[in-house]
Amino acid sequence: MSELIPFTHPADGERLAGLRRGADGPGGATAVLLHGAGNGSADRLVPLLEEFAAHGCRALAFDFSGHGRSTGLLRELSLRRRFEQAVSVIDAHVPADGPLLLVGFSMSGQTVADLARHYGGRVAAVGLCAPAVYAAGAWDVPFGAGDGRFSEIIRTEGSWRGSPALDVLRAYEGRAVLAVPARDEVIPAAVTEAVSEALARRSQFTHQEIPGAPHRLGLWFRDHAGDRRAFVTAVLAGLGEDGGWTATRAWVAGQLPEGRTVTGSAFLSGGWSAQMRRLTLDDGSALVLRSFVQPFFRRHAGGLLGREAEILTLLADEEGVPAPGLVGVDAAAEQCDHPSLLMTVLPGRVRVDEEELAPRVGLLADRLARIHRVVPAARPRTYQAWTSPERVTAPAGAVWERAVDVIRREPPPYEGCFLHRDFHPGNVLFTGSGAGLRISGVVDWVETSWGPADLDVAHCSTALALLHGAEQGLAFRAAYEERGGRRLADGPAHLYWRLLDALAYVPDAAKLAGPWRELGRTDLTPRVLAERLEAYVAGLLERYG
Numbered sequence: 001m002s003e004l005i006p007f008t009h010p011a012d013g014e015r016l017a018g019l020r021r022g023a024d025g026p027g028g029a030t031a032v033l034l035h036g037a038g039n040g041s042a043d044r045l046v047p048l049l050e051e052f053a054a055h056g057c058r059a060l061a062f063d064f065s066g067h068g069r070s071t072g073l074l075r076e077l078s079l080r081r082r083f084e085q086a087v088s089v090i091d092a093h094v095p096a097d098g099p100l101l102l103v104g105f106s107m108s109g110q111t112v113a114d115l116a117r118h119y120g121g122r123v124a125a126v127g128l129c130a131p132a133v134y135a136a137g138a139w140d141v142p143f144g145a146g147d148g149r150f151s152e153i154i155r156t157e158g159s160w161r162g163s164p165a166l167d168v169l170r171a172y173e174g175r176a177v178l179a180v181p182a183r184d185e186v187i188p189a190a191v192t193e194a195v196s197e198a199l200a201r202r203s204q205f206t207h208q209e210i211p212g213a214p215h216r217l218g219l220w221f222r223d224h225a226g227d228r229r230a231f232v233t234a235v236l237a238g239l240g241e242d243g244g245w246t247a248t249r250a251w252v253a254g255q256l257p258e259g260r261t262v263t264g265s266a267f268l269s270g271g272w273s274a275q276m277r278r279l280t281l282d283d284g285s286a287l288v289l290r291s292f293v294q295p296f297f298r299r300h301a302g303g304l305l306g307r308e309a310e311i312l313t314l315l316a317d318e319e320g321v322p323a324p325g326l327v328g329v330d331a332a333a334e335q336c337d338h339p340s341l342l343m344t345v346l347p348g349r350v351r352v353d354e355e356e357l358a359p360r361v362g363l364l365a366d367r368l369a370r371i372h373r374v375v376p377a378a379r380p381r382t383y384q385a386w387t388s389p390e391r392v393t394a395p396a397g398a399v400w401e402r403a404v405d406v407i408r409r410e411p412p413p414y415e416g417c418f419l420h421r422d423f424h425p426g427n428v429l430f431t432g433s434g435a436g437l438r439i440s441g442v443v444d445w446v447e448t449s450w451g452p453a454d455l456d457v458a459h460c461s462t463a464l465a466l467l468h469g470a471e472q473g474l475a476f477r478a479a480y481e482e483r484g485g486r487r488l489a490d491g492p493a494h495l496y497w498r499l500l501d502a503l504a505y506v507p508d509a510a511k512l513a514g515p516w517r518e519l520g521r522t523d524l525t526p527r528v529l530a531e532r533l534e535a536y537v538a539g540l541l542e543r544y545g
Contacts, residue, residue: 004049009062035061042063045222079138251340287345289341307448360425392404427444509532
């Protein structure tokens with residue numbers, strides 16, 4: 001193995017100090033390790049650098065300006081300068097013909113996302129260790145001494161929710177490992193959850209929890225060889241052609257009709273709980289593969305995918321409810337890399353635009369009323385509430401206080417029926433336009449339940465309010481009732497169900513914006529969604545309170 005080689009690199013008006021190890025010459029993967037803020041430096045990453053080299057990679061780490069042995073002042077550094085310095089080092093010291101592996105600690109989670117956007121498909125793997133992401137407005141602001149504009153921006157409640165880094169991570173399709181310490185005293189849990197959800201969208205993702213570790217994972221990996229080795233092994237797993245999906249590919253092949261093979265795979269847009277792929281077969285036909293990679297959904301995949309398999313079987317003979325056909329399911333990941341379900345493809349596309357909104361809402365109401373007329377041989381599970389008064393983190397204000405008070409009661413009595421439980425525009429496919437506009441499919445049956453029709457009406461109403469404005473959400477009940485829907489509760493009882501759903505999106509209605517932005521709704525900023533949700537909740541209180 002080659003020796004550890006110090007180097008210096010002129011960049012951004014500074015002299016950056018670094019360390020590298022591994023074979024010289026073209027080809028092969030290079031791991032670039034980026035330290036965090038404060039007193040972070042390349043020195044504490046030496047054992048990790050050596051671990052990557054021991055696995056056959058080139059590896060390098062360097063000190064950003066104002067850190068370690070590099071020149072410059074920390075207060076003059078910024079997220080933009082960190083990115084530009086990293087690009088300069090990579091372009092000068094990393095062969096351009098091999099895979100690039102990016103590992104970032106804390107603040108460098110943002111830098112890794114910036115680099116992934118810059119280098120695109122060249123980035124084969126990312127490793128994020130207790131990562132932070134920041135509001136777009138913070139990117140070009142000098143860090144200062146801790147009491148300036150940068151600190152003001154990042155300390156603003158929820159400012160990170162609209163971070164462009166999250167969009168980059170949602171779109172990233174390579175290998176990704178998120179290392180999470182057992183106790184992170186620096187990064188809020190909501191940030192970690194958002195990063196996890198973003199990576200789970202498209203990447204070959206592993207969520208790696210480090211028992212006993214604090215926020216500073218660079219120091220932890222330095223002192224804990226087993227965790228260091230496990231992290232590096234995870235980052236390097238699945239870098240081949242199959243992207244870590246060897247077992248799933250084999251399982252899918254076993255579900256296909258005799259003689260058929262998969263010739264192509266493409267991600268489907270619009271969801272956030274699972275990775276959805278359209279698989280093209282050699283005869284031109286297609287199937288859809290749903291795989292749960294996010295930790296929460298992996299833990300509950302047995303119930304979720306098992307239930308969906310049962311419901312798709314039930315609906316195969318149900319007139320008027322166009323659902324996918326079941327091909328195969330491995331809910332416990334006994335044969336697949338991740339819990340997975342394979343199903344047929346339905347025609348049509350998701351519509352979340354503003355065109356033909358009125359007729360689409362009418363069709364949504366009509367189809368939901370039809371779903372509520374399904375009579376299963378065996379009742380599905382009783383509905384589960386997705387929030388509670390104790391779990392709501394609402395902004396200050398009388399509207400939110402009143403809203404939370406409404407759900408501080410036992411659920412109202414109800415006459416149960418068959419619920420989709422996640423019925424909203426993102427789970428409905430449309431074909432045609434004008435007089436030929438039709439619903440061609442209803443998908444995502446993993447949450448199917450038994451409960452009050454009000455709850456399905458509430459969920460679709462919340463989505464319509466966020467997508468198209470509070471009035472659209474408030475009006476959906478009338479559309480549902482006009483099309484023969486079940487009798488809904490009156491006054492305070494109906495208000496309970498509507499708010500039980502709406503308050504599940506406080507304070508993070510913006511997490512829905514990722515899938516919706518992919519479908520063209522780039523206008524749905526966190527601020528717009530927050531304002532619409534508050535207007536909708538206020539409207540509910542005025543109408544039913």
